Amino acid sequence: MKISFLKTICLSVALLLAQMPADARVNVVSLPKRNSVQLTIYNSVDLTLVKETRFLTLRKGMNKLEFSWANTLIDPTSLEFRALTHADEVEVLDVSYPPRVSNTLEWRINSEFVGEVQVEIRYFTSGISWNADYVAEANKPEKLMNLAGNVRVTNNSGEDYENAQVRLVVGVVRLVEEILQLAGQTRTETAKAPMAAAKSEARRAMIGADAMFDTATFGGEKPREIAKEGISEYFLYTVEGRDTILNQWSKRMPSFQAADVPIVSYYKYEKEQFGNQVMRFYRFKNDKASKLGVEPLPDGGVKALRIMAPDNSYSFVGSTSVKYIPINEAVELQLGNDQEVMVKPTLMNWEKADIRFDKHGNVVGWTTKETWDFEVQNSKEIDVVVDIRRTFPGDWSVETEAKYENVDQNKIKFVLPLKAHGKQKFSYKVTTNYGINVTK
Amino acid sequence: MKTFIAFTCCAAWLLAPDFAHARVKLVALPERARVTVSLDNPNATLVEEERLVTLQKGVNQVDFSWASVNIDSSSIQVRALGHPDKVTVLNTSYPPNENALIWAVSSPDAIEERFRISYLLSGLNRDIVYKAVAEPNEASLSSRNYLRLRNSSGEDLSNAEINIGYGERFTKNLAHEEVLELLSEKIERLPIKKVLTWDAAQQPWDPEYEKKTVGIPLSYVFTNDLRSTLGAHTLLPGKARIFLKTKDQAAAPGEVASDGITFTGEDWATLTPVDREMKLYIGQSREVKVVQRKTKDQRTNIRRTTGNADAMWDTDEEFKIEVENFKHGPVSLVIVEHIPGYWKIVESSHPHVKKNAYTIEFPLQLGKETTGTNKTTIRFQINRLNVQPNDPAPQNDVDFQ
Numbered sequence: 001m002k003i004s005f006l007k008t009i010c011l012s013v014a015l016l017l018a019q020m021p022a023d024a025r026v027n028v029v030s031l032p033k034r035n036s037v038q039l040t041i042y043n044s045v046d047l048t049l050v051k052e053t054r055f056l057t058l059r060k061g062m063n064k065l066e067f068s069w070a071n072t073l074i075d076p077t078s079l080e081f082r083a084l085t086h087a088d089e090v091e092v093l094d095v096s097y098p099p100r101v102s103n104t105l106e107w108r109i110n111s112e113f114v115g116e117v118q119v120e121i122r123y124f125t126s127g128i129s130w131n132a133d134y135v136a137e138a139n140k141p142e143k144l145m146n147l148a149g150n151v152r153v154t155n156n157s158g159e160d161y162e163n164a165q166v167r168l169v170v171g172v173v174r175l176v177e178e179i180l181q182l183a184g185q186t187r188t189e190t191a192k193a194p195m196a197a198a199k200s201e202a203r204r205a206m207i208g209a210d211a212m213f214d215t216a217t218f219g220g221e222k223p224r225e226i227a228k229e230g231i232s233e234y235f236l237y238t239v240e241g242r243d244t245i246l247n248q249w250s251k252r253m254p255s256f257q258a259a260d261v262p263i264v265s266y267y268k269y270e271k272e273q274f275g276n277q278v279m280r281f282y283r284f285k286n287d288k289a290s291k292l293g294v295e296p297l298p299d300g301g302v303k304a305l306r307i308m309a310p311d312n313s314y315s316f317v318g319s320t321s322v323k324y325i326p327i328n329e330a331v332e333l334q335l336g337n338d339q340e341v342m343v344k345p346t347l348m349n350w351e352k353a354d355i356r357f358d359k360h361g362n363v364v365g366w367t368t369k370e371t372w373d374f375e376v377q378n379s380k381e382i383d384v385v386v387d388i389r390r391t392f393p394g395d396w397s398v399e400t401e402a403k404y405e406n407v408d409q410n411k412i413k414f415v416l417p418l419k420a421h422g423k424q425k426f427s428y429k430v431t432t433n434y435g436i437n438v439t440k
Numbered sequence: 441m442k443t444f445i446a447f448t449c450c451a452a453w454l455l456a457p458d459f460a461h462a463r464v465k466l467v468a469l470p471e472r473a474r475v476t477v478s479l480d481n482p483n484a485t486l487v488e489e490e491r492l493v494t495l496q497k498g499v500n501q502v503d504f505s506w507a508s509v510n511i512d513s514s515s516i517q518v519r520a521l522g523h524p525d526k527v528t529v530l531n532t533s534y535p536p537n538e539n540a541l542i543w544a545v546s547s548p549d550a551i552e553e554r555f556r557i558s559y560l561l562s563g564l565n566r567d568i569v570y571k572a573v574a575e576p577n578e579a580s581l582s583s584r585n586y587l588r589l590r591n592s593s594g595e596d597l598s599n600a601e602i603n604i605g606y607g608e609r610f611t612k613n614l615a616h617e618e619v620l621e622l623l624s625e626k627i628e629r630l631p632i633k634k635v636l637t638w639d640a641a642q643q644p645w646d647p648e649y650e651k652k653t654v655g656i657p658l659s660y661v662f663t664n665d666l667r668s669t670l671g672a673h674t675l676l677p678g679k680a681r682i683f684l685k686t687k688d689q690a691a692a693p694g695e696v697a698s699d700g701i702t703f704t705g706e707d708w709a710t711l712t713p714v715d716r717e718m719k720l721y722i723g724q725s726r727e728v729k730v731v732q733r734k735t736k737d738q739r740t741n742i743r744r745t746t747g748n749a750d751a752m753w754d755t756d757e758e759f760k761i762e763v764e765n766f767k768h769g770p771v772s773l774v775i776v777e778h779i780p781g782y783w784k785i786v787e788s789s790h791p792h793v794k795k796n797a798y799t800i801e802f803p804l805q806l807g808k809e810t811t812g813t814n815k816t817t818i819r820f821q822i823n824r825l826n827v828q829p830n831d832p833a834p835q836n837d838v839d840f841q
Contacts, residue, residue, distance in 0.1 A: 133514070
């Protein structure tokens, strides 16, 4: 059964009768079905470009087409009409938004052709969104992971889109006005009430339509391919086949799967960033050598799991979100605090020396010397790498036997590989000049 | 309130193009074949359940729904275990206003498939509880370590395999709103040290001026290592209750007195990795008295401005600590002194340990009944160097433990 709210956009063909007064007309409503529909969904703004085709039968001369979109989030300023067949014989003369009738427009079309014409209607709508998410499944030694990407499309536009081709845009476009504002509505005004009332029916309809489609097109054999191509500054994902996405439903589809991606189980200690906690990261690179690098990875949530037992049962490692990852970019998934890796700094000595006075006896220069001891302990049964960063403002110098790198003018890092159940200690002395003792 | 997780599988057959939305629905209600609950991550509880689902050839709709159960819907994963190369999850649909999802699962044949569904469940709280009984000589203790689970997740867990991150899994039933305490570990004859800690920053220096009796904090200290019959894993934070073995009075003359125990104190145990010490502060001792006095405090090496203000100086400070032990046995006592800034020890009557830039400790072994003229007296002298008025507090992220 088709339920009424599933069809909020109707298109009518009004045949003008020549002898009738201008305002009087007889409408012959044909309700032409959508022949095809394509959704191009952006994730940086609340914007979806809808392109649908329909077959209309036109008469010679003036035709009026009425298009209405009650209870949807369509931007009326974006609606466009064009003939795909007999284009040179079909011309839009003007568009009228009738008074006292909301969410309706009327195209006045002059046709030199009599008969069926395929037309395209394009518009922007708010309320359809997509986002990416990932599942990172690390092996027990945390050396390799399977990375599965998914895309999830959510439709709160007020309109059902059946058998639509879905395209997803990764990239940032600029809007000077929000589509939702142009639609003249707030999201809560969309057709929630009828949806709730007919929820179960809609659900059944959706499942039925989906089953029909999947069975007919794919024979239940394989998941959809998602074709990816770079266009200008954007990346376009096109989901294979057609999908039905009803109003207020979401649909999640696999986007890619990469097995045995090399990872480094990497730990960071940086007081200014994480307090006294040790943060766990998985590091990998979006490149071919890492069995990725085919496409940029859109920003999205990540759930990281680790296979812990021979029966492949999981341990939950953590969840995070990643920023957009271009091809060849190195990635760090910040997965939260891990109590099994300990970093314990202790200030063991503090001195104030090299005191300088001005001619009035005021202290105008001094130098402090701090000695820090670090204990680092890995209580895990696997090898890890611990990255300890220390920040020193001002004019400082460090003496240590431990190997370190300068991160920037005020920060150094010690990178320690730790064996399973391993421990390490290191020390450094930092000298800081103040006042007139500053030399650089 | 009705709580449940429903898992249904229906095979969809296309009837005719004109009835695209009508279908014959055959619903199976597969029982849980296995449930595991992983508590190894302190921030999240992972539940994995396995279900045997009968699939038809083609695309199957598998519903997973839950009501009044605190499942993080974004965390739900499904894996085909039996035929992972053949059975494929094509997509997942999320109906509006429902705690449910529908997997479109393709199968090349009509088969029974074992699925494993993983999700994060909130409301399943866990506490670690240590219950220990010390020997009368307080040289060792036996501990029973428990995992206390409080299930307010809305979900009844039957025959759940519970994994706490170490040791064997437990198989238990845990109903919604049930609290279950599991014995997770037995520790026998764990060597302990009984230590009193007098901290100059925490305790009054002269008990005579106090209206109440001053007690000195008493701790049991042990190391999480193999020599202490531990060392297998990090000890997790939790409440530790300590009891002491006693002899009860005989019920009647001539009868043998039975063993008894008495409660001696409790503390919050902190996270203790392998080879590190756990210190449990369980009470106070009133049998040891510590009196500390500063016997000298002079400014030296004063550097003045032309306006005769003190711009910088050193100090010469002396301290005397008198300790009396009224107990009939020896006592371990640690005196903790905090000395901020830049300083040097000039002299000390007893060996000390520098714990960090601003803390020293005097570990003492007090003989029994060392009171009066036999009391222990510690003297130490320090010089603070280059002290300034309004000295800025030096950076310090030291763990003082």
